Amino acid sequence: MDIANRVKTLTPSSTLAITAKARELKNSGHDVIGLGAGEPDFNTPEYIIQAAKESMVQGMTKYTPTGGINELKQVIIDKLKKDNELDYKMSEIIVTSGAKHALYTLFQVLLNDDDEVIVPAPYWVSYPEQIKLAGGKPVIVDGLEDNNFKITPNQLESAITGKTKAIIINSPSNPTGMMYNETELRILGELCLKHNILIISDEIYEKLIYTEDKHVSIAQLSPELKANTVVINGVSKSHAMTGWRIGYAAGPEGIIKAMTNLASHSTSNPTSVAQYAALAAYEALEDPTIEMRKVFAERLDALYDLIVTIPGITCKKPQGAFYLFPNVSEAAKLNGFHSVDEWVSALLEEEKVAVVPGSGFGASDYMRLSYAISKEQLIEAANRIKRFVEKNRQ
Structure with a gap:
């Protein structure tokens, strides 16, 4: 067959x-x-493992709401406020089976056939493939080594067409480890607003920075940019929880609702025990x-x-x-x-x-x-x- x-x-x-x-x-x-x-x-830190064990003993092994348990959504909201100066409501958060699943679901609800997504290269291997699976077209823009592998405003403007739906910004980047600074993000963000292009901000490596440079989420730079951005993150890298498969998306309520509806027909919900482990990860005072x-x-x-x-x-x-x-x-x-x-x-x-x-x-x-x-x-x-x-x- x-x-x-x-x-x-x-x-x-x-x-x-x-x-x-x-x-x-x-x-x-x-x-x-x-x-x-x-x-x-x-x-994974021991206190997170223990929280998962306790949740199983207490019977937290059943279905949960598709978009994640409210307690976990709330600590994600708290984290975004504390770390990124971003305010979100419960209806603007979805917990997913890893940040990769958040991206996959987002592309599925966002893209129609032949919609274009600008993907700065070097890029994480799954971005173009997920876009193609959703019927979209990845438009690759080369970030040059001389510019620390980051794309310029001129490159972005040249890549935009009438079919451009979104752009991915991954900072710090996989595979280069490079970051966009606040000035660079502001300029790129203004271009996206001008052309009505959704920003997908993959921030999964935000906690792993080794210089004095500060991680900046493009969504925190203005109310307009926040309303035009979906932030992708999770506990995989920050808490050594890759196998637990807990990520999340934070963004406009309509997009999050569509993602939740789709997830209800694919995963039903993120793994219950892993959600309680992630809850402990974000609640803990330990870093x-x-x-x-x-x-x-x-x-x-x-x-x-x-x-x-x-x-x-x-x-x-x-x-x-x-x-x-x-x-x-x-x-x-x-x-x-x-x-x-x-x-x-x-x-x-x-x-x-x-x-x-x-x-x-x-x-x-x-x-x-x-x-x-x-x-x-x-x-x-x-x-x-x-x-x-x-x-x-x-």
């Missing part, structure tokens, strides 16, 4: 593919260092990101300092997230490869270092390295990459 046309054009996730290949080699007895992971290597930021910053410094010494590799130092995104096109040429994809594949085969090629992020000259593993492994990985480049010089 033939499959539906809507999934025939989908590109498999490059991050999941490289992780699967690395796991396969590791299971075969190879000493593989995986730099593909998009999740913190910390376990697990304090320790995470300290450790990630140390790893970033160690890995960055080694990577930039490798012949043929250049790299901008990121402000946040937990990825390096170095340009390795010259290294690939030095080693006689026609593409970075080929070079990355050979690196895994020869040196057992798994990295994600930049082609999956719309930037084929680059690779993404996650530093969500121990500093010792990162140092060893960098040494292996250097050895690979030097021994294969042509």
Whole structure:
């Protein structure tokens, strides 16, 4: 039986593919260092785990409202007020099965056939695929390395057509770790208001910043921008809860209602126990990101300092997230490869270092390295990459 046309054009996730290949080699007895992971290597804090256990004992294992339990919605509202100076009502919040599901549901309720969504590149791998699944067209705009991988107002204006429905802003970014500052966001936001373009602000990495730069949500810059923005976030990165699958969207009531209606026919509700775990995460006075930021910053410094010494590799130092995104096109040429994809594949085969090629992020000259593993492994990985480049010089 033939499959539906809507999934025939989908590109498999490059991050999941490289992780699967690395796991396969590791299971075969190879000493593989995986730099593909998009999740913190910390376990979920104990107080969150205990809250989940208690909720199960207390019988909180039934269906919940589709858009999430009110208690969790309220602490999300409190968080948005405290951290982002944003005021929302219950009807403007939906809790979803991860931030990825929030994005998927948003595109499904937002896009008609051939509606366009502007996607700055480098981009997270799922943005274009989710847009295509909703019948829309991703319009890729290249953020240049000279501008810290961020798009300019002129680039945005040039990409807008009569079919443009929305733009995605991911700050800090996956895969580059770069951030838009307040001035840049204001200018881009004004253009979106001028052309009536919805802003989708993916802020999942907002707590993982290693410089003095302050995370700014574009929605907090004016009442008009807030009314024209859907904020996407969740507990996956901030509380090391990737597997719990709890995210949320905050935005205009009509959009949130449509998302909730759609979710009622897809997931019914986010997992009940995971919602109570997320409730504990946001209610607690503890901030697990304090320790995470300290450790990630140390790893970033160690890995960055080694990577930039490798012949043929250049790299901008990121402000946040937990990825390096170095340009390795010259290294690939030095080693006689026609593409970075080929070079990355050979690196895994020869040196057992798994990295994600930049082609999956719309930037084929680059690779993404996650530093969500121990500093010792990162140092060893960098040494292996250097050895690979030097021994294969042509």
